[in-house]
Amino acid sequence: MSKLKLVLGIVAIAFVTLTAVSCKDAKTDKNNSTEHHSEMNADGDHSKMNHDNSDGHHDGDKKEMTMNGNGTSQAVLNDYFSLKDALVADDNAKAKNLGGVLAKSLKAFDTSKYSGNEQSELNDIIEDAIEHAEHIAESAMDHQREHFKILSKDIADMIAITGTENTLYQQFCPMYDGGSAWLSMSEDIKNPYYGSKMLTCGKVQKEIN
Amino acid sequence: MKIVKIIAVVLLVAFVGIQFVPTERNQSDVVPKTDFMLVNSVPDHIKSKLQTSCYDCHSNNTQYPWYNKVQPIAWFLEDHIKEGKAELNFNEWDSLSNRRKKSKLRSIIKQIENDEMPLDSYTLIHKDASFSEAEKQELIQWVGRLKDSI
Known part of the structure; x- marks a missing residue:
């Protein structure tokens, strides 16, 4: 009799576990599918916008671009500089947070103002940069800096297309990883790859207007 | 004593219970045209090394252990494979832009250099998946050359 009870008990608990876990699975599946959905929507909107802007009033658009609003290259730049400052300050937690912020502004960056070629180049850059920003959002300091190196290249390539309203300085540290560059608003060297360890290592490589 | 018994039974039951939970299997017979090996000319020894050490989690086909x-x-494996594929899927290599290919290659080099990949939990069981120092250097150099050629 007690054996029967035990078996029944096992079956019952197994059943409960199974139901509980499969419910959880179903839920996450659902979440995933809605996520995909919204992503698809975003894509759809995007292509529509591209069409709407294909007649291109470029002069007017350029003026708009120089504003600090969301979805502009300037918004991306501002978040990049905040992230750089967190790395300069050796602040891992803040850099994580700002990596996430940068990923968001990159995702929001509206490239529809640019010509077809520029758009595809920019989308390439943004896609790559988002990946690095997202990694920075969840990595330890040394990893953050590795990703920041490639991110800096992406951002520099972005500016080459979008231009910038302020004078920027491309700075270069010959010591980090065989030589690494970054961008700064100020001429003074504050090294994001070494932080306090070698704060002033580096030189101005280029002035970007 | 009785409590120990009860706990043991509950654990056993839970263990039996979770065996019924299905997991997603990462298996496919098709090697897509975008596969890393098909679009790059990879020397045989590097090819087999990458396949042994990386493809289980970084492709659409896992050689599952018993x-x-x-x-x-199974959950643990499923998680790792999912994460690994999201990060890098060698089967879909050619769908990446050149910029992202370079980024990925750079990350591959860094991960191997710092002994972060293959994961310790993986090489513990797959002894043939771990890299000797010489293999590491060879792989890093080869990947570096590929990166510079893009």
């Missing part, structure tokens, strides 16, 4: 159906190990 214990892969035992929970909670």
Whole structure:
């Protein structure tokens, strides 16, 4: 009799576990599918916008671009500089947070103002940069800096297309990883790859207007 | 004493219970045209090294170990494979832009250099997946050359 009870008990608990876990699975599946959905929507909107802007009033658009609003290259730049400052300050937690912020502004960056070629180049850059920003959002300091190196290249390539309203300085540290560059608003060297360890290592490589 | 028994039974039951939970299997017979090996000319020894050490988690086809159906190990594997593929899927290599290919290659080099990949938990069981120092250097150099050629 007690054996029967035990078996029944096992079956019952197994059943409960199974139901509980499969419910959880179903839920996450659902979440995933809605996520995909919204992503698809975003894509759809995007292509529509591209069409709407294909007649291109470029002069007017350029003026708009120089504003600090969301979805502009300037918004991306501002978040990049905040992230750089967190790395300069050796602040891992803040850099994580700002990596996430940068990923968001990159995702929001509206490239529809640019010509077809520029758009595809920019989308390439943004896609790559988002990946690095997202990694920075969840990595330890040394990893953050590795990703920041490639991110800096992406951002520099972005500016080459979008231009910038302020004078920027491309700075270069010959010591980090065989030589690494970054961008700064100020001429003074504050090294994001070494932080306090070698704060002033580096030189101005280029002035970007 | 009785409590110990009860706990043991509950654990056993839970263990039996979770065996019924299905897991997603990462298996496919098709090697897509975008596969890393098809679009790059990879020397044989590098090819086999990458396939042994990386493809289980970074492609659409995993050579599962015998214990892969035992929970909670199966969950653990499923998680790792999902994460690994999201990060880098060699089968879909050619769908990446050149910029992203370079980024990925750079990350591959860094991960191997710092002994972060293959994962320790993986090489513990797959002894043939770990890199000797010489293999590491060879792989890093080869990947570096590929990166510079893009």
